Amino acid sequence: MALVFAFVAGPAMAAGAGAPHLEGSELGLIWVIPFAGMLLSIAIFPLIAPHFWHDNFGKISAFWALMFFVPFTLLFGWELALYEALHTLIGEYIPFIILLYSLFTVAGGIRVTGSLVGTPQLNTGILLIGTVIASFMGTTGAAMLLIRPLLRAIEVRRHKVHVIVFFIFLVANIGGSLSPLGDPPLFLGFLKGVSFFWPTTHLFVPMVLVSVILLVLFYVVDSWLYRKEGGKFGIDQHTKEMVAQGKLEQTDEKLGLEGSFNLLLLCGVIGGVLLSGFWKPGVSFEIFHVHAELQNIVRDVILLALAWLSLRLTNDESRKNNGFNWFPILEVGKLFIGIFATIIPAIAILKAGTDGALGAVVSSVSTETGEPINLMYFWATGILSSFLDNAPTYLVFFNTAGGNPEMLMGDLSQTLLAISAGAVFMGANTYIGNAPNFMVRSIAEEGGVKMPSFFGYMIWSGGILIPIFILISFIFFI
Incomplete structure (x- = not known):
């Protein structure tokens, strides 16, 4: 394997004196195979061998990391x-x-007490609150704060998957558009000189438009499914059945907040x-x-x-009643160490710009005269952010557009808008597009919700989000 990599990739030498340096321009796309293997493992193993995956996903992650580092060490030292x-x-x-x-x-130490019944009004309200606060406490913070109360609310519902999917769309991604606190790409932009409130003023209209469409669509879908379940009477009957089967405990707790x-x-x-x-x-x-x-x-x-x-x-009993356990963070920690390791060559190739193996992608965002094509910036940043870490992807295209924050906030503000919206919005396209996506999925499955597979989730995002992003493209970037 090392010989094959050497033949296809060519030498990426250390940069003489000082720190070693990986030359992304001299890496072939074959180096992305371990990353592709990591993604395919996440997508396929839970479908074909769920028990094996559950017991061994950490070993599989380590395997793909070694599949990159062993040949890399043999070839480049x-x-x-x-x-x-x-x-x-x-x-x-x-x-x-x-x-x-x-x-x-x-x-996980914050617990909403009392009886929460997942009516369309309550579910939509939780999604709205999460979308609003995500820009101020981060998509991860908002998602971790609200996912457990939402799961408790929909515990009595028969149809639950759509609730979690829309939660990932809105709270774990799109809601983080309005400040550097919301999502890592915007924080990187802030560190590069983009003013703190630039996302607030420029991403506000696109974010509100996407959020309103999704919230209205969710309310319509959830209301239809709620009526299909029998409305309030159906929910009450289902609750009684779950209590009788020992799957749900009746509680007389008053509505409140623990921790x-x-x-x-x-x-x-x-x-x-x-x-x-x-x-x-x-x-x-x-x-x-x-x-x-x-x-x-x-x-x-x-x-x-x-x-x-x-x-x-925090009281241990309160955490237990909140459904808190360590598996979701352990799963994310083990899987993302493999993702972070195998993504190294992909990011290096991207950073090489037009000289790298993905040069066609980078060059597609500008005309022959060097004028930015905002539509392509939006889609190129977004699609790559769906599968790669959206923070370095944002940085690659930020630098491709000139890297001058004053110019990007001025004459090229639409270009910066396209890069920012692509990185933040399209993180919702896959489970790995943004870290809280995977955590929400894991917590939901621990809570008894059978979530879609990797590809199954992409069917949801492709059918719902892509048409909305096409609309955004026509309104803002053409």
């Missing part, structure tokens, strides 16, 4: 391989998983993330050419401390 591994771990994966862990832990101090801890998580963006002490620690900046280390320590406080202060 241990120094470059070690550098890329450490760069991915320290600069990307560890901060990513710490943020998810802290949000998962803190939000409300976790809301303050959530604000602390947001503050820690913002701190790493604003505070630049200029201090870093080097581990084999990889720099760990002080502000990022402080942020991660703060997030871990907040998660520890949540675990210490």
Whole structure:
């Protein structure tokens, strides 16, 4: 295999003195095979061998990571391989998983008490609230805060899948459009010089349009299914049947909130993330050419401390009644280490721009005279963000468009709008398009909702979201 990779890919040498450097322009598309294998494993194994997948998905993730790193090490040397591994771990994966862990832990300590019945009005209201708050507490924070109350509300419903799918569309993705806190691509733009409120003013109309269409469509679909289930009488009868079968416990709890101090801890998580963006002490620690900046280390320590406080202060019984367990974060952690590892060559190829194996994609966003084609920026950024990490994909096309924040916020504001909307909106196209998608799916399945497969979910997103994105294209980018 190493010989095959060497023949097709050619040498990607370390960059002489200083840190090793991966030349994406010298990598062939064959290096993307482990990443494709990782995605196909996520898509196919749960369908053909669900029990094997459940018991071994961590090993499968490790297998595909080794399928990249072993040939890579043999061909390009241990120094470059070690550098890329450490760069991915320290600069990307560890901060990513710490943020998810802290949000998962803190939000899991907030429990809405009382009887919630998943009527169309209540379900739509939860989706609306989640969409609104996602821009201020992040799509992951909003999703982790509201998914469990929503699951409790629809526990008595027969049709549940559509509720979770629309929740992923709105709360876990599109709702995060209005600030750098909402989604990682916008935070990267903020760090590159895009003003904090630029997404608020420019993405507001597209985000509201997409959200209103989805909320109205959801209400219509949910109302039809609710009536099909027999309306309130049908729900009441179904509830009695579930209680009789021991699948549901009757409760006389009053509507309220347990663990409300976790809301303050959530604000602390947001503050820690913002701190790493604003505070630049200029201090870093080097581990084999990889720099760990002080502000990022402080942020991660703060997030871990907040998660520890949540675990210490939240009643264990309350977490248990909230359906909290560690499997969803373990699943995301094990799968995404494989994704982060195997995605290294794909991102390197993209960063090579027109000189890379995906040069045709990068060059398609501009005319021969260098004028940006906003429609292509929207779709190229969006489609790649659906399968690759949307943060570096955003950065690739941000730089392709010139990388000058003043110009991109000025004369090229529609181009920046296309890049931003593509990265944020189309993260909803697949389970791996945005981290909370996978977590929501995992929590829903732990809660008894049989979610669509990887490809099954794409049928949902393709049938519902793609027509809406085509409409957005005509209104804003043509």
